[in-house]
Amino acid sequence: MSDAVTLSLTTPPEHALVADCIRxxxxxxxxxKEIGELPVLHGGRAAHVGDFFRVTGGRSGTVRLEGDLSRxxxxxxxxxxxELVIEGHGGRDxxxxxxxxxxxxxxxAGENTGGALPGAGRGMTGGxxxxxxxxxxxxxxxxxxxxxxxxGDGGQGTGKGMIAGTVVLFGKAGPxxxxxxxxxxxxxxxxxxxxxxxxxxxxxxxxxxALLLRYVGVRCRVDVTPAxxxxxxxxxxxxxxxLGRGELLRWVGGGA
Amino acid sequence: MKINGxxxxxxxxxxxxxxxxxxxxTGRTMGWAREAAVKLTGFATxxxxxxxxxxxxxxxxxxxxxxxxxxxxxxxxTMDKASLPEQLIVRVxxxxxxxxxxxxxxxxxDAPDRLxxxxxxxVFGDGFQASKLIGxxxxxxxxxxxxxxxxxxxxxxxxxxGGGNFLILARDAEAALAAAEAAVAAMTGVxxxxxPFPGGVVRSGSKVGSKRYSNMIATTNDAFAPTLxxxxxxxxxxxxxxxxxxxxxxxxxxxxxxxxxxxxxxACRPGVHTIxxxxxxxxxxxxxxxxxxxLG
Numbered sequence: 229m230s231d232a233v234t235l236s237l238t239t240p241p242e243h244a245l246v247a248d249c250i251r252x253x254x255x256x257x258x259x260x261k262e263i264g265e266l267p268v269l270h271g272g273r274a275a276h277v278g279d280f281f282r283v284t285g286g287r288s289g290t291v292r293l294e295g296d297l298s299r300x301x302x303x304x305x306x307x308x309x310x311e312l313v314i315e316g317h318g319g320r321d322x323x324x325x326x327x328x329x330x331x332x333x334x335x336x337a338g339e340n341t342g343g344a345l346p347g348a349g350r351g352m353t354g355g356x357x358x359x360x361x362x363x364x365x366x367x368x369x370x371x372x373x374x375x376x377x378x379x380g381d382g383g384q385g386t387g388k389g390m391i392a393g394t395v396v397l398f399g400k401a402g403p404x405x406x407x408x409x410x411x412x413x414x415x416x417x418x419x420x421x422x423x424x425x426x427x428x429x430x431x432x433x434x435x436x437x438a439l440l441l442r443y444v445g446v447r448c449r450v451d452v453t454p455a456x457x458x459x460x461x462x463x464x465x466x467x468x469x470x471l472g473r474g475e476l477l478r479w480v481g482g483g484a
Numbered sequence: 485m486k487i488n489g490x491x492x493x494x495x496x497x498x499x500x501x502x503x504x505x506x507x508x509x510t511g512r513t514m515g516w517a518r519e520a521a522v523k524l525t526g527f528a529t530x531x532x533x534x535x536x537x538x539x540x541x542x543x544x545x546x547x548x549x550x551x552x553x554x555x556x557x558x559x560x561x562t563m564d565k566a567s568l569p570e571q572l573i574v575r576v577x578x579x580x581x582x583x584x585x586x587x588x589x590x591x592x593x594d595a596p597d598r599l600x601x602x603x604x605x606x607v608f609g610d611g612f613q614a615s616k617l618i619g620x621x622x623x624x625x626x627x628x629x630x631x632x633x634x635x636x637x638x639x640x641x642x643x644x645x646g647g648g649n650f651l652i653l654a655r656d657a658e659a660a661l662a663a664a665e666a667a668v669a670a671m672t673g674v675x676x677x678x679x680p681f682p683g684g685v686v687r688s689g690s691k692v693g694s695k696r697y698s699n700m701i702a703t704t705n706d707a708f709a710p711t712l713x714x715x716x717x718x719x720x721x722x723x724x725x726x727x728x729x730x731x732x733x734x735x736x737x738x739x740x741x742x743x744x745x746x747x748x749x750x751a752c753r754p755g756v757h758t759i760x761x762x763x764x765x766x767x768x769x770x771x772x773x774x775x776x777x778x779l780g
Contacts, residue, residue, distance in 0.1 A: 373617065394616065411614070432631040435587050436616045436623060438551050439634070443619045457552060473614070 230285030233263065237295025237316075239280045243271030248302030248321070250277070252291045252310025252329055259286035289329075298338065304331045305345070307355065320364060326374070327354040332448070339364035339383065342376045350391060352376075358448045365402065368395045371412070377444055379451075387414045390474060396444060409467045409474030415440070417456055417479045426466030426476055434461050434477060455481065485776050490752040490759060492775050497649045497744070497761035500769030502531075502561040503568045504644030504735055505599060506541070506591030509580055510555035514543060520583035521556040524575050528560075529681045530731075532690070532702050536571040537561045537646060537733050539678030550589045551634075557591055559678045561646050561733050568641055569599040576635070577605050581626070587634040593621075595640025602635035645771050648732035648740040650761045651689065651708065652751050657726035659755025661685075664728040670750035676739030677732055686729040689762065705762075724757050737771055741778050748779060 233255050246269040255263055263286060264278030277283065281293075289310035297303065298317040307326040314331070320338030323331045325345050337359045343366055344351040351371035359367075362380035369388040378386075381399035388404065390412040397405070401420035414420075415437055422428075438457045445452035460482035463475055485492040509524070511517035521540050528538035541557040549555040560575075562568040580588045588602070606613045606624040614625045615637070622637040652667070654660035668684035671677065679685075689708055694700035706716040708727050713720055720727065730747055734740040748759050761775055 375618075413616070430631070434625075435551055435632060435634040436618070436625055439623065440616070440618050442550075442552055447619060 229287040231288060232285055232290040232292050233288050234284040234292045235281040237280060238282050241270055241280060241299045245270050245280065245300045246302055247300045248305040250303045251305065251307040252289055252312045253308045255291050256287060256289040256310055323352060323357045326352045330356045332358045334360050336361035337363045339366055340369060341367040342371055343369040362399065377448060377450060406476045407467060408470050410471040411473045413475050413477060415477045420478055422464055422476065423466060425469040426464040427468060429463040429465050431460050431462050431480060437461060437477060487749060487752040490756045492779060493758055493760040494776055495761050496763055497773040498763035498766060498768050499645050499647040499771035502563055502644045502646035503565055504559055504561045504642050505568060505572060505639050507558045507560060508549060508555050508589040508591045509558060510549045510551050510553040510587050512585035514554040516583065516585045517554055517556045520580045520586045521558050523579035525558055531563050535567060537680040539680045541678055542673045551587055559733065561644055569601060572599060572601045573604045576601060581605060581633050584630060590636045590639040592640030592642060595642050597641040598638035599641050601639045602637040605635060642735060644733065644735050645737055645740050646733045647769060648744060648773055649729055650744060650748055650759055651727055651729045652756055653720060653724045653758040653760060654726045654756045655723055660726035660728045663751040663753050663756045664730060666753060667730055667747035667751040671743045671747040674743040674746060676735035677743040679730065680733055681731055684730060686731050689729045721757060741773060744773060745778050
């Protein structure tokens with residue numbers, strides 16, 4: 229057992245690399261050799277983790293990935309616990325259908341981050357994803373529970389069809405953010421376009437946002453300003469074309 | 485044993501096991517947090533008549549609270565497991581939920597026994613309430629006219645200690661009051677302890693039952709009432725003309741001991757004759773606080 233399992237990218241993939249076997253809870257039960265033998269798909273062809281990564285350590289719930297993984301798909305898919313840190317960019321389907329643990333990306337992440345598996349009604353149902361960069365389209369789509377924090381910009385349709393949970397966007401939100409939201413919260417600290425089917429409710433100090441941002445600042449080590457914590461937010465209820473019990477909270481300043 | 489010429493009687497304070505919860509109430513200002521805490525802990529001096537005992541433990545700075553606002557820590561105690569959530573739901577619902585700008589958080593997050601206080605109060609939202617899971621804890625957002633009332637879903641419950649006490653026997657009522665005030669000042673803010681009576685002081689110490697009225701569960705402690713010295717089996721020395729009692733509840737025995745130590749030392753001042761404590765021969769409760777041992 230080691231403090232952490234480290235997977236260093238030695239052979240950058242030339243095609244899409246489906247690596248949904250890389251999840252912290254699964255690697256926690258495996259040794260170095262077993263991890264290297266886990267199956268991946270490279271351009272639709274069967275391969276192994278060891279063909280692309282140098283594996284160091286084993287049997288640890290903390291996994292560190294090094295390198296540009298923007299072509300790696302499905303990392304952290306169905307993850308139920310542990311911590312997965314990507315020192316670089318992550319690809320599409322990062323953390324899809326995850327139910328616990330934390331994924332921390334020190335770079336951008338691709339489409340459908342925290343979203344649902346193809347054909348599934350629910351996206352992530354728990355856990356936390358922190359993207360220290362921008363995220364692709366439809367991040368958090370159909371998510372049922374959990375937290376996604378994006379320090380950069382959000383793609384098109386962020387939080388599309390969310391059932392519950394929270395997405396925090398520090399940068400600019402893409403078009404269609406929050407569309408078809410049933411429940412859940414999208415906290416927009418940057419520019420955001422309100423969908424036509426959201427209705428303005430009020431401008432107030434949402435205490436749960438203060439609590440959430442303090443948590444994000446301390447636990448996720450993301451820079452949060454006192455003005456964002458104690459500030460005023462416009463609340464838009466929506467999506468009124470759906471259940472309408474969700475909210476888009478747009479920071480409008482104020483606070484400390 | 486004497487401290488500053490005041491005799492410390494060789495006896496013990498007898499206390500009993502209670503159930504305790506700690507609430508952290510925050511507000512836009514300390515004033516609003518205190519308003520809610522004062523109302524919440526009102527009429528909560530003794531389980532004999534109030535069904536619960538409660539008090540402000542200490543004030544919290546904005547760095548000590550979950551939401552970064554000033555707050556007040558409150559301890560709340562009852563005699564049994566069932567009545568603690570009942571009392572909390574009624575009282576928080578009427579005094580904290582109603583108080584402008586406040587929020588209510590659990591102050592015993594590690595306690596395994598959980599009381600569904602926020603879970604019960606959420607229905608005030610009439611279906612418009614929403615929950616948020618932040619850092620593994622669930623909070624309820626109850627829409628109110630001001631905006632939203634935020635309360636944690638569950639609150640921790642521990643076995644606490646109720647009924648820690650000591651009595652200040654003084655040459656006159658003025659000296660007893662001055663000593664009691666000094667003791668309360670020294671005990672205020674000791675972590676894990678509250679003084680549930682007005683100003684932290686009790687003038688109407690009681691004995692169990694009645695000599696005359698069968699329906700009374702507690703009546704005046706005639707053995708310590710100076711006006712009855714001539715007509716009852718008084719325990720007061722001739723020179724004593726005023727007695728006041730300090731009652732303490734707490735999270736655990738060491739907290740009670742620490743507060744008693746600070747309080748008794750502060751109470752040993754001119755005009756005070758003896759410090760003693762109330763007990764029932766060890767039959768009432770399992771917690772015995774020996775004065776000389778605490779001060780030794």
